[in-house]
Amino acid sequence: MADTIASQDKTSDKIPVTVLTGYLGAGKTTLLNRILTEPHGQRFAVIVNEFGEIGIDNDLIVDADEEVFEMNNGCVCCTVRGDLIRIIDGLLKRKGKFDAILVETTGLADPAPVAQTFFVDQDVAEKTRLDAVVTVADAKWLKDRLKDAPEAKNQIAFADVIVLNKTDLVTAPELHEVEMRIRALNPYAKLHKATRSNVAIADVLGRNAFDLDRILDLEPAFLEVDEHDHDHDHDHHHGHDHHHDHGLKHYHDETMQSLSLKIDGDVDPAKFMPWIDRIAQSEGPNLLRWKGILAFKDEPRRFVLQGVHMIVDGDLQREWRPDEKRESRLVFIGHHLNRDELEKGFRACAA
Numbered sequence: 001m002a003d004t005i006a007s008q009d010k011t012s013d014k015i016p017v018t019v020l021t022g023y024l025g026a027g028k029t030t031l032l033n034r035i036l037t038e039p040h041g042q043r044f045a046v047i048v049n050e051f052g053e054i055g056i057d058n059d060l061i062v063d064a065d066e067e068v069f070e071m072n073n074g075c076v077c078c079t080v081r082g083d084l085i086r087i088i089d090g091l092l093k094r095k096g097k098f099d100a101i102l103v104e105t106t107g108l109a110d111p112a113p114v115a116q117t118f119f120v121d122q123d124v125a126e127k128t129r130l131d132a133v134v135t136v137a138d139a140k141w142l143k144d145r146l147k148d149a150p151e152a153k154n155q156i157a158f159a160d161v162i163v164l165n166k167t168d169l170v171t172a173p174e175l176h177e178v179e180m181r182i183r184a185l186n187p188y189a190k191l192h193k194a195t196r197s198n199v200a201i202a203d204v205l206g207r208n209a210f211d212l213d214r215i216l217d218l219e220p221a222f223l224e225v226d227e228h229d230h231d232h233d234h235d236h237h238h239g240h241d242h243h244h245d246h247g248l249k250h251y252h253d254e255t256m257q258s259l260s261l262k263i264d265g266d267v268d269p270a271k272f273m274p275w276i277d278r279i280a281q282s283e284g285p286n287l288l289r290w291k292g293i294l295a296f297k298d299e300p301r302r303f304v305l306q307g308v309h310m311i312v313d314g315d316l317q318r319e320w321r322p323d324e325k326r327e328s329r330l331v332f333i334g335h336h337l338n339r340d341e342l343e344k345g346f347r348a349c350a351a
């Protein structure tokens with residue numbers, strides 16, 4: 001411990017930042033909520049960024065004392081840095097109100113531009129330090145995503161700490177295989193196996209683990225600001241291949257869609273539940289992620305639905321607040337989504 005303290009000496013007045021990353025549905029929010037609800041004696045500022053038009057994620061973060069700041073949707077690789085800088089600048093003006101910053105990126109985010117923020121922006125670099133990139137990996141789906149999603153690979157390669165989550169969904173040989181895949185991409189990160197992201201807080205926070213030299217080996221251009229890439233507003237996240245001169249490939253999947261549906265009021269669970277089960281079966285392979293917050297007829301509590309491919313979780317959570325409008329929202333993220341059919345099916349569930 002003594003040497004850790006010594007090595008932090010110079011930077012100890014900088015605010016530590018932990019970047020939580022990991023592909024869609026891996027368990028980032030579960031980890032974030034675990035951190036926020038356990039007794040940690042720290043005050044966190046939480047910054048989240050999500051994919052999708054309706055801010056469901058923000059709504060699923062536990063009610064804690066922490067303030068949650070939302071980054072704009074959009075092209076993560078490009079807009080995230082400008083947005084993140086703006087939010088952090090705002091936070092730094094109120095220094096003293098929090099001890100650490102947690103940034104949860106979307107599952108589709110490449111961690112490089114996020115991590116880069118803490119080095120290339122002078123103000124941010126002077127006042128904060130990147131403590132670690134923590135990547136949550138889905139033991140069940142990661143091996144498929146390593147084949148088709150470059151972001152998933154970069155998230156693993158960039159990690160200082162890896163939480164290999166959802167070990168309950170795989171057999172021991174499958175777990176071993178995914179661990180080998182991870183190790184082939186990143187032999188350096190500390191790896192913790194988990195279910196429901198149940199790692200000790202000390203394993204993910206206060207690690208002082210971000211290693212700039214290792215990242216520069218991976219991405220020689222990591223510290224070069226790409227002005228072209230800075231602060232512009234794409235209103236869409238798709239359709240371009242970035243050729244930063246980096247060792248890693250960054251691009252956005254053109255076929256990825258995000259579909260948001262809303263009913264201004266209640267749905268009938270007797271219609272909704274069988275419908276959503278059918279969707280899980282028929283659309284599951286194309287559905288990377290789905291979420292919903294629903295008002296069930298005659299039910300004072302909000303029903304929260306979570307899905308990754310054909311695996312659906314749902315439960316009744318807190319009550320609708322008196323000042324909250326009862327409405328039912330669903331977000332689907334995936335490929336080849338049939339908007340008309342999903343919309344028609346959902347509408348038919350209205351109470």
Ligand SMILES: Nc1nc2c(ncn2[C@@H]2O[C@H](COP(=O)(O)OP(=O)(O)OP(=O)(O)O)[C@@H](O)[C@H]2O)c(=O)[nH]1
Pocket residue numbers: 022023024025026027028029030031057106107136165166167168169194195196197289306307308313
């Ligand atoms: N079986 C199982 N399910 C889990 C585990 N951890 C999380 N989940 C479930 O997986 C789903 C996704 O978890 P989240 O924590 O929301 O994942 P995320 O990475 O924040 O997802 P996005 O930010 O939407 O990409 C939820 O339904 C969780 O309850 C686990 O260890 N095992």
